[in-house]
Amino acid sequence: MDLVVDGVKCGGCIGAIERGLTKERSIRSARVNLANKRLRVEWDDTLLKPDEILQKLEAIGYPAFPFVNNDSASREKAEERFLLRCLGVAAFGMMNIMLLSVSVWSGNDSNMSPEFRDFFHWISALIALPVVAYSGRPFFRSALKAIRGGAMNMDVPITLGVLLAVVMSVVETWQHAEHAYFDSAVMLLLFLLAGRLLDQQMRRRTRDAASNLQAMQADTACKLLPDGQVRELPVSDIAIGDLVLVRPGDRVPVDGRVETGTSQVDQSLVTGETVYATLASGDAVYAGSINVSDTLQVRVTAAGTGTLLGEIKQLLQTALEQRSSYVTLADKAARLYAPLVHATALLSFLGWMLAGAGWQTSLLTAITVLIITCPCALGLAVPAVQVVASGAMFRASVIMNGGDTLERLANVDHVVFDKTGTLTLPDGRLANRSECDEATLQLAGALAAASKHPLAKAVAEAAQAKTPATVREFPGRGVEAVIAGEPARLGSAEFCDAADEFAAAAHTYPEASLIGLRHGSLVKVFAVEQALRSDAADVVAAFRRLGLGVEIISGDREATVRAIALQLGDVPFRSAAKPADKIARLHALKAAGHRVLMVGDGLNDAPALAAADVSLSPITAAHLAQAHADAVFLGSSLMPVLNAVLIARKARRLMLQNLWFSVIYNFVAVPLAIAGLATPLIAAAAMSGSSLTVTLNSLRARNVGSVDCGARPSAKALKQSAAP
Amino acid sequence: MNILLYLIPLALCLGLAGLLAFLWSLHTRQFEDLEGAGWRAISDDDLDTER
Numbered sequence: 001m002d003l004v005v006d007g008v009k010c011g012g013c014i015g016a017i018e019r020g021l022t023k024e025r026s027i028r029s030a031r032v033n034l035a036n037k038r039l040r041v042e043w044d045d046t047l048l049k050p051d052e053i054l055q056k057l058e059a060i061g062y063p064a065f066p067f068v069n070n071d072s073a074s075r076e077k078a079e080e081r082f083l084l085r086c087l088g089v090a091a092f093g094m095m096n097i098m099l100l101s102v103s104v105w106s107g108n109d110s111n112m113s114p115e116f117r118d119f120f121h122w123i124s125a126l127i128a129l130p131v132v133a134y135s136g137r138p139f140f141r142s143a144l145k146a147i148r149g150g151a152m153n154m155d156v157p158i159t160l161g162v163l164l165a166v167v168m169s170v171v172e173t174w175q176h177a178e179h180a181y182f183d184s185a186v187m188l189l190l191f192l193l194a195g196r197l198l199d200q201q202m203r204r205r206t207r208d209a210a211s212n213l214q215a216m217q218a219d220t221a222c223k224l225l226p227d228g229q230v231r232e233l234p235v236s237d238i239a240i241g242d243l244v245l246v247r248p249g250d251r252v253p254v255d256g257r258v259e260t261g262t263s264q265v266d267q268s269l270v271t272g273e274t275v276y277a278t279l280a281s282g283d284a285v286y287a288g289s290i291n292v293s294d295t296l297q298v299r300v301t302a303a304g305t306g307t308l309l310g311e312i313k314q315l316l317q318t319a320l321e322q323r324s325s326y327v328t329l330a331d332k333a334a335r336l337y338a339p340l341v342h343a344t345a346l347l348s349f350l351g352w353m354l355a356g357a358g359w360q361t362s363l364l365t366a367i368t369v370l371i372i373t374c375p376c377a378l379g380l381a382v383p384a385v386q387v388v389a390s391g392a393m394f395r396a397s398v399i400m401n402g403g404d405t406l407e408r409l410a411n412v413d414h415v416v417f418d419k420t421g422t423l424t425l426p427d428g429r430l431a432n433r434s435e436c437d438e439a440t441l442q443l444a445g446a447l448a449a450a451s452k453h454p455l456a457k458a459v460a461e462a463a464q465a466k467t468p469a470t471v472r473e474f475p476g477r478g479v480e481a482v483i484a485g486e487p488a489r490l491g492s493a494e495f496c497d498a499a500d501e502f503a504a505a506a507h508t509y510p511e512a513s514l515i516g517l518r519h520g521s522l523v524k525v526f527a528v529e530q531a532l533r534s535d536a537a538d539v540v541a542a543f544r545r546l547g548l549g550v551e552i553i554s555g556d557r558e559a560t561v562r563a564i565a566l567q568l569g570d571v572p573f574r575s576a577a578k579p580a581d582k583i584a585r586l587h588a589l590k591a592a593g594h595r596v597l598m599v600g601d602g603l604n605d606a607p608a609l610a611a612a613d614v615s616l617s618p619i620t621a622a623h624l625a626q627a628h629a630d631a632v633f634l635g636s637s638l639m640p641v642l643n644a645v646l647i648a649r650k651a652r653r654l655m656l657q658n659l660w661f662s663v664i665y666n667f668v669a670v671p672l673a674i675a676g677l678a679t680p681l682i683a684a685a686a687m688s689g690s691s692l693t694v695t696l697n698s699l700r701a702r703n704v705g706s707v708d709c710g711a712r713p714s715a716k717a718l719k720q721s722a723a724p
Numbered sequence: 725m726n727i728l729l730y731l732i733p734l735a736l737c738l739g740l741a742g743l744l745a746f747l748w749s750l751h752t753r754q755f756e757d758l759e760g761a762g763w764r765a766i767s768d769d770d771l772d773t774e775r
Contacts, residue, residue, distance in 0.1 A: 011763025081750060088743060089743065
C-alpha cells in the first residue's frame with residue numbers, strides 16, 4: 001500500500017516512521033520516500049487492516065492518506081529512468097571520445113602521424129556508433145512521430161544533425177581525412193538529454209505534488225448502517241442510495257436529498273451565496289456545502305466523481321473543449337528554427353557548388369552547418385528555466401498542475417477574482433470584536449471552543465480560546481455550561497432568549513451571521529462576517545500597478561460584493577453571476593483580446609476556471625475547482641497569486657533571453673561553418689560554452705521571490721519594525 | 725607509443741566500469757529518493773538494532 005504522509009521533513013521523520021511501523025510484527029516492511037513524501041508499507045493482511053496502519057501512523061504523529069498509483073504516473077517514472085540510462089551512456093561515450101579527440105586536436109598541431117589519427121578516429125567511431133544508437137532513441141522516436149504526423153518539432157533537426165554528423169564522420173575517417181565529428185554528435189546528445197531529463201523531472205515533480213494534495217483531501221463520510229451504527233468511510237466507498245450522517249460543522253461529502261432533520265446549510269462554495277439556506281426533509285444538498293446548525297441524514301444521489309450539478313458538468317465540458325491548445329515557446333521556436341536551419345544548410349551547399357567546389361566539399365560544408373546549428377542551447381533554454389522557476393513557485397506556496405502553466409501565466413493581462421473564499425477567507429471573522437470586553441469574549445470563547453459550529457469557531461478564534469469548557473450540547477440550538485454557579489449559553493436567539501438584541505445586531509450588521517451569549521443577566525450578540533484576506537488590497541493594488549486589469553465576479557448579492565469591491569479600491573464587479581454568466585464574461589474579455597487569469601474556489605467557479613486562459617485556486621477550494629485550476633496556492637494570504645504572476649513573467653523573460661542567446665551564438669558560428677572554417681574543436685567549444693551560459697542564466701529565476709515581489713512587503717515590514 | 729595499446733583499453737574499461745555501476749544503481753532504484761538517501765547515510769538506526 002502506498003501512502004502520502006503529511007509533515008515528513010528530515011531524516012528524523014524517516015527513522016521515526018519506519019521504526020514505529022516495523023515494531024509491529026505483522027508489518028513486513030515500511031520505507032519512506034523523502035523526495036515525494038510517500039510511504040510504502042507491506043504487511044500481512046490477515047493480521048492487520050489498512051485502517052489500523054493509518055491509526056498507527058496518526059499515533060506516531062504523522063497523519064497519512066492512502067494513495068492510489070495510477071498508470072500514467074508509473075509510465076512517467078519508467079520514462080524518466082530510461083532518460084537517465086540514456087544520459088549515463090551518453091556521458092560515458094562523451095568522456096572517452098573527448099579523451100581521443102583532444103589527442104587528435106593537439107596532434108594536428110604538432111606532428112601526429114596520419115595512421116595514428118585514423119586509429120584514434122576508428123576507436124571514436126567504435127564508441128560513438130553504439131552510444132548514438134542507444135542514447136539517441138528518445139529523439140529519434142519523437143522525430144519519427146512528428147514526421148509521420150506531418151508536423152515539425154525540435155527533434156527533427158536534432159535527429160538529422162546527429163545522424164548526419166555520425167555518417168559524415170565515418171565517411172571522413174574512411175578517407176583518412178583530418179576532421180571527424182564524433183565528439184560533437186555525442187556531446188549534442190548529452191546536453192539535449194540533460195535538458196529533456198530536467199523537463200521530465202519537473203513535470204513529474206509537479207504531478208507528484210498535485211496528486212499528493214488530492215490524496216490528502218480525500219473526504220470521508222459517515223455512513224449510517226441499517227442497524228443504527230455509524231462508520232466513517234472514504235467517500236469512494238459510499239454508494240448511491242446509502243444513508244449518510246452530516247454533523248454540524250461538517251462539509252457535505254456527497255450529493256443527496258435530506259431524509260430527516262432540518263438545518264441551516266452554507267452553500268457558498270456551490271452557489272456563491274453567503275446567506276445560509278435552510279434545508280428540510282426532501283431538499284437537495286450538494287457536496288462542498290457546509291452543514292451549519294443541525295445534524296442531517298442524507299440519502300445519497302451521487303457520490304465520488306459524480307457529485308455535481310448537471311448544469312455545471314455540462315458547462316465544464318464545453319468550456320474545456322473551447323479552451324484552445326496553447327503553443328509553448330519551445331514549440332514556437334522549433335517551428336521557426338527548423339526550416340531556417342535546413343534552408344541555410346541547403347543554400348550553403350548550392351553556394352559552394354556554384355562557386356565551383358566539388359559536390360563532396362559542398363556536402364561536407366552543408367553538414368557542418370547542420371551540426372553547428374544543432375539546437376544544443378535551444379534544448380536547454382526552456383526546461384532549465386522551468387525547473388528553477390517551479391522551485392521558486394514551490395517556495396512561494398504555489399503548486400502548478402502542468403508544465404505550460406508558467407508560460408500562460410506570464411502572458412496574463414487581466415485578473416478576475418471570485419469573492420467568496422478567494423478574496424475573503426473561507427472562515428468567518430468576528431465583526432464586532434471592538435465592542436466586546438475581554439472577560440465576555442473569554443467566556444464566550446471557552447464555550448465556543450467546545451463546539452464544531454462554524455460561527456462558534458469564529459468566536460473561539462477571536463478569543464484565542466484553547467481550553468474548552470465542559471458543555472452540554474443542544475443540537476441545532478447551542479451549548480450550555482455551568483460557569484460561576486450560573487448556566488452560560490452560547491447559541492441561537494431563542495436559545496439565549498435574546499430576540500431584541502439579535503434584531504438590533506442584525507440591523508447594524510446586515511451582512512453578518514449572528515450568535516448570542518447569555519450568562520445570567522449578561523447578554524451579548526456576536527456578529528460573524530467574512531473577512532478579506534489580509535493582503536487582498538495590497539495584491540489588487542500591485543496588479544494594477546503592473547498594468548493588469550482587475551475585476552470581481554461573484555455569485556453573491558450585490559450589496560456584499562459592492563462592499564468588498566470598495567474596500568479593495570473601487571474594483572469593477574459583477575454580482576449575482578451564475579456559472580454561465582461567469583463564462584460569458586470571460587469569453588467577452590477574451591474576445592476583446594485580453595488574456596485572463598481567473599482566481600476562484602467554488603464549485604460554481606469550476607467552469608470559469610476551465611474557460612480562462614489560466615487559473616488559480618486556493619487550497620481550500622472545492623475539489624472540482626482545484627482539478628480545473630492550473631495551479632493551487634497555499635496559506636491564508638493572497639500574495640502567492642501575485643508572486644506566481646511575477647515569477648512566471650521573470651521566467652518568460654529568461655526563456656526569451658536564452659532563446660535569443662542561442663540565436664546570437666548561431667549568428668557567430670554559422671558564417672564560420674558556411675565559410676568552411678569550422679573545425680570539430682570550434683564546434684565542441686561553442687556547444688559546451690553556449691549550453692553552460694544558458695544554464696547559468698536560468699539560475700537567475702531562483703531570485704525572483706526575494707527581489708521583485710519581496711521588495712514591497714518587506715519594505716513595509718521594515719517601516720513597521722523601524723516605527724517603534 | 726606501444727604504451728597506448730594498454731592505456732586506451734584501460735581507459736575504456738574504467739569508463740565502462742563506471743557506466744555499469746551507474747546502470748546498476750539505477751536498476752536497484754537508488755535514484756528514486758535522492759533526498760532521503762542523504763539522511764539515511766547519517767542515521768544511527770542500524771546501530772540501535774545491533775545493541
